[in-house]
Amino acid sequence: MTERDIPESWLPSSPKEPDNMTRTSREQQVSETHASGVQASGSTFKSVKRSKPTDSEEISIDNQPKETVSLSTSSWKLPKWTKSWVLWTLLLALVPGAIAFVSTAMLLKLPSAPNCPSIFWPLASASVRLHCAQLAASKQTVKDLVQAIALVKELPESHPLHEEIDRLIEQWSRDILQLADQSFQAGSLDEAIATARQVPQDESAYKLVETQITKWQSTWWDAEGIYKKAEAQMREQKWHQAFMLAAKLLRIDNNYWATTKYDQLNRLIVSAREDGDKLVKAKTLAESRSVNNLLKAIQLAESVQRDSYVYPKAQEVLPKFGREMLELAQAKLDGKDADEAISIAQKIPPSTGHQMEIEDFIVLAEAQRNAWLGSTSGLEAAIAQAQQIEATRPVYAKAQKLIASWQLEIQDVAHLEKARSLASLGSINDLAAAIAEAQLIPKNNPRAQEARQEIGNWVAQVQTIEDRPYLDRADQIAMFNDVNTLQAAIAEAGQIRRGRALYQEARRKIGNWTAKIQRIEDQPYLDRARELANSGDLPSAIATAGQIASGRALSGEAQADINEWQGQIRARENWKRAQEVAITGTPQALVEAIRLANRVPDGSLLRNDANVAIDQWGQQLLDIARAQGESDMVKGIEIARLIPRTSAVYSAAQEQIRAWEEYLNPQPQESPQESPQESPQESPQESYTVPSTIIEGQ
Numbered sequence: 058m059t060e061r062d063i064p065e066s067w068l069p070s071s072p073k074e075p076d077n078m079t080r081t082s083r084e085q086q087v088s089e090t091h092a093s094g095v096q097a098s099g100s101t102f103k104s105v106k107r108s109k110p111t112d113s114e115e116i117s118i119d120n121q122p123k124e125t126v127s128l129s130t131s132s133w134k135l136p137k138w139t140k141s142w143v144l145w146t147l148l149l150a151l152v153p154g155a156i157a158f159v160s161t162a163m164l165l166k167l168p169s170a171p172n173c174p175s176i177f178w179p180l181a182s183a184s185v186r187l188h189c190a191q192l193a194a195s196k197q198t199v200k201d202l203v204q205a206i207a208l209v210k211e212l213p214e215s216h217p218l219h220e221e222i223d224r225l226i227e228q229w230s231r232d233i234l235q236l237a238d239q240s241f242q243a244g245s246l247d248e249a250i251a252t253a254r255q256v257p258q259d260e261s262a263y264k265l266v267e268t269q270i271t272k273w274q275s276t277w278w279d280a281e282g283i284y285k286k287a288e289a290q291m292r293e294q295k296w297h298q299a300f301m302l303a304a305k306l307l308r309i310d311n312n313y314w315a316t317t318k319y320d321q322l323n324r325l326i327v328s329a330r331e332d333g334d335k336l337v338k339a340k341t342l343a344e345s346r347s348v349n350n351l352l353k354a355i356q357l358a359e360s361v362q363r364d365s366y367v368y369p370k371a372q373e374v375l376p377k378f379g380r381e382m383l384e385l386a387q388a389k390l391d392g393k394d395a396d397e398a399i400s401i402a403q404k405i406p407p408s409t410g411h412q413m414e415i416e417d418f419i420v421l422a423e424a425q426r427n428a429w430l431g432s433t434s435g436l437e438a439a440i441a442q443a444q445q446i447e448a449t450r451p452v453y454a455k456a457q458k459l460i461a462s463w464q465l466e467i468q469d470v471a472h473l474e475k476a477r478s479l480a481s482l483g484s485i486n487d488l489a490a491a492i493a494e495a496q497l498i499p500k501n502n503p504r505a506q507e508a509r510q511e512i513g514n515w516v517a518q519v520q521t522i523e524d525r526p527y528l529d530r531a532d533q534i535a536m537f538n539d540v541n542t543l544q545a546a547i548a549e550a551g552q553i554r555r556g557r558a559l560y561q562e563a564r565r566k567i568g569n570w571t572a573k574i575q576r577i578e579d580q581p582y583l584d585r586a587r588e589l590a591n592s593g594d595l596p597s598a599i600a601t602a603g604q605i606a607s608g609r610a611l612s613g614e615a616q617a618d619i620n621e622w623q624g625q626i627r628a629r630e631n632w633k634r635a636q637e638v639a640i641t642g643t644p645q646a647l648v649e650a651i652r653l654a655n656r657v658p659d660g661s662l663l664r665n666d667a668n669v670a671i672d673q674w675g676q677q678l679l680d681i682a683r684a685q686g687e688s689d690m691v692k693g694i695e696i697a698r699l700i701p702r703t704s705a706v707y708s709a710a711q712e713q714i715r716a717w718e719e720y721l722n723p724q725p726q727e728s729p730q731e732s733p734q735e736s737p738q739e740s741p742q743e744s745y746t747v748p749s750t751i752i753e754g755q
Contacts, residue, residue, distance in 0.1 A: 379409025
């Protein structure tokens with residue numbers, strides 16, 4: 058019979074009547090089993106059959122009671138085969154072997170293990186309890202370890218197996234603690250604590266329980282604190298700080314927090330950062346305050362999932378984006394573009410939380426669009442639409458104010474329509490009647506400004522009808538274009554007073570006629586001045602043109618001519634002064650003469666003479682420089698550099714300067730191989746001897 062495993066729980070067996078065995082013999086059997094390691098078998102052997110009996114013999118089998126058979130000894134005879142010595146020889150050889158075989162088999166047959174679940178524990182011996190406890194503990198589960206401890210814990214301290222039992226209880230208690238630590242490492246703190254507290258309190262191992270629990274709780278709370286701080290950083294969109302905190306979980310003495318929760322937190326940070334980037338992009342788009350970009354911003358904010366740490370931030374910006382779209386719609390409505398305003402409002406998603414406000418906005422916008430038609434029917438439709446706004450809505454007061462305004466406006470429209478009908482007849486009396494009708498609209502009424510504009514137009518029409526004859530007569534008089542008729546035309550147009558409709562037109566014509574008079578009066582002075590200038594008498598020309606006063610029609614032309622003639626006078630003075638200075642012939646004098654000659658304007662008649670003189674004086678400077686360079690090249694270079702760019706010899710002077718500088722600062726030889734015919738080095742004194750070709754500039 059094989060050894061049976063212990064089931065999940067053992068229930069004490071009910072007492073049974075011993076089967077062919079007293080209670081004392083049962084305990085003795087169990088005790089002998091523990092001492093010898095085997096248990097006596099409860100089975101029996103069947104009796105061995107004898108040789109085939111005769112018909113008259115009866116045999117008892119299997120320990121059944123035998124019946125005594127009476128046989129007549131006198132009549133009983135042995136069979137013949139019993140007298141065979143061969144048969145008896147075989148029997149004597151086989152029987153001892155069979156007996157030995159059966160005896161050996163009985164000795165080698167092991168007893169069956171106790172059936173632990175069916176044992177009646179109040180009567181079980183210490184060895185049976187220990188055996189079953191060891192079987193239970195071998196499963197290494199908390200429940201079985203606790204049951205194992207419970208099985209052996211009830212044995213008295215005086216029991217011979219007490220030391221062994223204490224050692225096993227200590228080991229099993231530590232096994233329970235180990236299993237509790239495994240639960241803690243797997244992420245089940247409560248389970249670990251509950252498991253650890255199943256260690257018997259009166260065992261020495263229990264001293265480790267509270268210490269271990271405190272350590273677990275401290276570790277767990279530290280990890281939770283780190284996790285919560287990282288979550289707070291994520292909510293503030295501080296991703297670097299969140300990653301730094303997540304890294305601290307790797308140093309937590311718990312596999313669950315260092316692996317599973319660390320990976321989970323990292324994934325959350327990455328996901329939250331992606332959502333944060335969406336929010337940043339959304340806010341950037343919203344800054345442009347365009348409808349399309351605001352809609353894109355709202356879509357980005359809506360894409361942040363509810364389980365994201367950035368979700369609260371996304372929910373905060375959605376109403377702001379919706380509010381900005383409503384403001385854009387209101388701006389369009391303020392500009393009287395109701396269609397565009399309604400279109401913008403209808404695009405605002407419900408996620409922004411302004412749905413009721415949007416509905417009210419659209420109702421009022423449609424009402425205002427009808428009111429702007431300017432007709433009585435349009436105003437009545439607007440009032441009916443605005444009355445749909447319920448008293449509980451925030452814009453109810455605004456709707457009521459608009460309704461009151463439109464009701465007044467209906468009266469104003471009636472006055473305006475009548476006034477316009479009168480004005481369309483076009484006579485002064487009709488226009489006056491229209492003006493009187495429009496003036497019935499009070500200044501504070503909605504259409505008061507429109508009425509003022511119409512009144513202004515009709516007044517202008519009346520003034521135009523009244524003043525047009527003055528301008529027409531003035532135009533006819535001015536057609537002769539002489540001083541007297543032009544003055545008469547100015548007097549006729551001057552009857553139109555300031556502020557009248559035709560006043561600006563009259564002033565424009567008066568200005569034209571006045572300019573014609575001034576031209577007629579001043580043209581002789583300008584013509585005489587130009588004649589004098591052409592003859593060369595520039596001072597007299599300037600004096601004659603100066604008689605034209607500033608602000609008159611020809612004053613601009615006269616002043617332009619005067620400026621030109623004054624320039625010619627200065628050019629003459631500069632040219633004369635340049636000639637005088639150049640006579641001395643020194644380098645400084647020649648440079649000054651060239652400077653003065655350059656002041657002669659390009660448009661002056663003297664400019665050609667000045668250009669020729671500048672070239673001559675530049676040549677003189679170059680000649681002086683070359684002459685000076687024969688004895689002092691440095692001084693010659695200084696003089697040559699005085700020649701201006703406007704001189705014809707400027708390029709020659711620059712070439713001469715380069716030749717002198719190259720001579721004074723020769724370039725070093727590259728290598729002896731390149732200059733095999735190099736002459737002996739000259740002394741410093743000999744190096745200043747200038748060849749005649751260089752001096753002559755050839």
